[in-house]
Amino acid sequence: MNLKRILKNSITAIVFLFAIAGFSQSHNAFTLQLETFYAKIKEQKSPQIIDARGTEEFLTNHINGAINFNLESKSCAENIARLDKTKPVFVYSIRSGRSGQLANELLKNGFSEVYDLQGGIAAWMGAGKPFYSNSKSKLTLTEYNKIIAENKTVLVDIGSHYCGACKKVKSVLETINAEHGAYLKILEIDLEDNPQLIAELKIVKIFPTLIFYQNGKIVFKKEGFNNLKKEVDMAFAH
Template identity: 70%
Template sequence: MKNLNFKNSITAFLLIASAIGFSQNKSSNTVSLDVFYSKIQAEKKPQIIDARGPEEFALNHINGAVNFNLESKNYAEQIAKLDKTKPVFTYSIGAGRSVWLADELLKNGFKEAYSLEGGIANWIGSGKPFYSNSKSKLTLAEYNKIIAENKDILVDIGSVYCGACKKVKPVLETIKAQYGNNLKIVEIDLEDNTQVIADLKTIKVFPTLILYQNGKIVFKKEGFENLKKEVDVALAVR
């Protein structure tokens, strides 16, 4: 009966998520990167769950993680293999699926379950150890060269699987249409440039927008709210 209830709650969650998208949720079980990492280090064989889709997991993931796809038919069976007496560490692209999963595990008798604040963006963006199946198209040296060679440059760092990152694109198009060649826009996705995001050691969430002028950071913002306005203000006072 417990497995059936767990499966039903998964189905309900997926129906809601498909309608509104995965949000950047928080709960009492969402912990900072430092706490998440230290707790993992304290375990001999940490139970780390990547709650993203299998295609996302195949591209990159935390070392030692296993993929528990919420949409898989044997999801409940995968959960049943976990040790309820030991901590479970969950993460996703942000803090949507992983928060829900950690809360659901606790409801179903698990002693400890933690979701990583900022998800995979925070982990890789802080330079923690990870697996990637491809080499970054852009190196840190090349990134720094682009910054140095352009007077005004706006960098968009995100993921093709991030809902909020997709909403940035039309804003960038509006900015590009207004400023043309006077403002260089560089888009860096996790899937193509995992290592350079790790090397920057400054990304905690997707999307992150950074505006440089003459090689110096004018602003760095998490999320795209008021992005156009902030770019206009910065470029107006050059």
């Protein structure tokens, strides 16, 4: 009797687990790396690309051919209704927060093929893919290289005004500058001011990206700022 009960409970548990797995798969968008995301877009004659950032961010720069709306838009439901459910939808934001939320909302509304770009706009522009910008970079690649060449030690911070993680880097940079400022040049590069430079560097995959140079050579490159102060201290110790 106990054996039958154990077998019955085991079968019930397995069925339940499969049900959960099926539900999770049907309610989660596919997060794609840049080249796969780009290749799938190229397969479409008129790709449905959605920029899930705010209007101001979108007007400053965006992927060529993208339209702009997010879950906070008053017209979000209307915008979703205008999309073709029989075709893939490609979404992106700065990282994956807003685009991930929008992607899952699209799936709930009956879209079966939704792709979210890993690394967001940073990955796209950092690889030099086609984009629109309403302004030219304040800093050229030539000027950037000159700064690296003329300063023995440089810490480059690449991010966006609208990136939450990027804002948190600033306090760490202040601490680093207070301790090493006499021997260190800190160069801050924001997407909104230097889109072409970020594209030309071809080194950015996510915001924030930190690059530490000594004597014109990269000592380390970080995606995110965890242990940044520790790694800078170690670089100076050597």
